[in-house]
Amino acid sequence: MTTQDGADAVTGDLAAEPKRPQRPAQRTDLFLGDLSVGQIFGSATYQIGVAEIKRFAGEFDPQPFHLDEAEAARSLFSGLAASGWHTAAITMRLLVGSVRISGGIVGAGMDVLRWPKPVRPGDTLRLECEVLEVRPSTSHPDRGLTKVRTTTLNQHGETVQVLVVNLVVPRRPRDEAGACPLAPAQPRSQ
Amino acid sequence: MTTQDGADAVTGDLAAEPKRPQRPAQRTDLFLGDLSVGQIFGSATYQIGVAEIKRFAGEFDPQPFHLDEAEAARSLFSGLAASGWHTAAITMRLLVGSVRISGGIVGAGMDVLRWPKPVRPGDTLRLECEVLEVRPSTSHPDRGLTKVRTTTLNQHGETVQVLVVNLVVPRRPRDEAGACPLAPAQPRSQ
Numbered sequence: 001m002t003t004q005d006g007a008d009a010v011t012g013d014l015a016a017e018p019k020r021p022q023r024p025a026q027r028t029d030l031f032l033g034d035l036s037v038g039q040i041f042g043s044a045t046y047q048i049g050v051a052e053i054k055r056f057a058g059e060f061d062p063q064p065f066h067l068d069e070a071e072a073a074r075s076l077f078s079g080l081a082a083s084g085w086h087t088a089a090i091t092m093r094l095l096v097g098s099v100r101i102s103g104g105i106v107g108a109g110m111d112v113l114r115w116p117k118p119v120r121p122g123d124t125l126r127l128e129c130e131v132l133e134v135r136p137s138t139s140h141p142d143r144g145l146t147k148v149r150t151t152t153l154n155q156h157g158e159t160v161q162v163l164v165v166n167l168v169v170p171r172r173p174r175d176e177a178g179a180c181p182l183a184p185a186q187p188r189s190q
Numbered sequence: 191m192t193t194q195d196g197a198d199a200v201t202g203d204l205a206a207e208p209k210r211p212q213r214p215a216q217r218t219d220l221f222l223g224d225l226s227v228g229q230i231f232g233s234a235t236y237q238i239g240v241a242e243i244k245r246f247a248g249e250f251d252p253q254p255f256h257l258d259e260a261e262a263a264r265s266l267f268s269g270l271a272a273s274g275w276h277t278a279a280i281t282m283r284l285l286v287g288s289v290r291i292s293g294g295i296v297g298a299g300m301d302v303l304r305w306p307k308p309v310r311p312g313d314t315l316r317l318e319c320e321v322l323e324v325r326p327s328t329s330h331p332d333r334g335l336t337k338v339r340t341t342t343l344n345q346h347g348e349t350v351q352v353l354v355v356n357l358v359v360p361r362r363p364r365d366e367a368g369a370c371p372l373a374p375a376q377p378r379s380q
Contacts, residue, residue: 056279059279059283060279060280060282060283061279061282061283061286062283062286063286063294063295064294065294075293075294076293076296076358083282084297085275085278085279085282088275088278089246089249089250089251089275089279090250092250092251092273092275093249093250093251093252096251096252096253103265103266104253104254104255104265105253106266107274107305109303109304110300110302110303110304112300113299113300113303114299114300115297168266
């Protein structure tokens, strides 16, 4: 699906299921021991429409290059572009459906957040998430931390956002069947 | 205004002017030469309501601790909390109205983004923005970069978000009256 394919027709109906899943999403809740360095998770896709870009920008980032095609054409972006915070929010939506950590996705700080290319009306976004680190917490024996790089790509395979985030991940309870409670896949010393 | 003060009554009507500006916002467009290390900008305030927290989370961060009071009470957050991406988006809204850079606020990468405390329904947020660096671009003579730390505070003075962001800032055109076109306030070597 390209920017020519009816950019206005589908404007990010987040209540609906995404239309073209890239890979099967993770369907069971993940504990620290289920994660290992180098694991890669895909995501569903999300098409962003021009009305949605303007709505988000009107509420949170009211600048001409996110709101008005003519002014955007004369700006540094050379055309209408989504707010980077909109891209970040869509990325979170895709991440919640993709990397299903037990107890939810709880951030413990970001290392990187950048937007190398603008997101344009009609773009179809998806994620590639790579596990970079997995380590038990030294202060909380019931949890650990994982560092994940989420790369948000458009339909041309171009990177529109890179986010490296540290997530809190619970360890599997000792009494859970089949668990290896205190041995994360790739432990690292603190 | 505290969380007891009608958290549901005002749910972030972003079209309206904020009700209690902390300090006068910057009203003229800023060029690189207008910025200097140590400058501090305040912002208007923004009260966030429970309905708005759930609406944003339902669209972009559909996790129980952002959507359901009872489940949130049992979560790591011990109560309903706004999505960090919602806090980031509100911060952008306040920043656009506060630090009026000529041509708009265009990010060139984040150094820090973290959420030390949850944002709760009814919280009233404001920014303190400090200029940390100002330097001319070595590759683009018409612009420079500034590093700004935006601290988002609640009504108790507690920090709910820290964002350190690098912004692209144009240099004042040579023909503009009163300008000192090529002498930024605090130039630094590359």
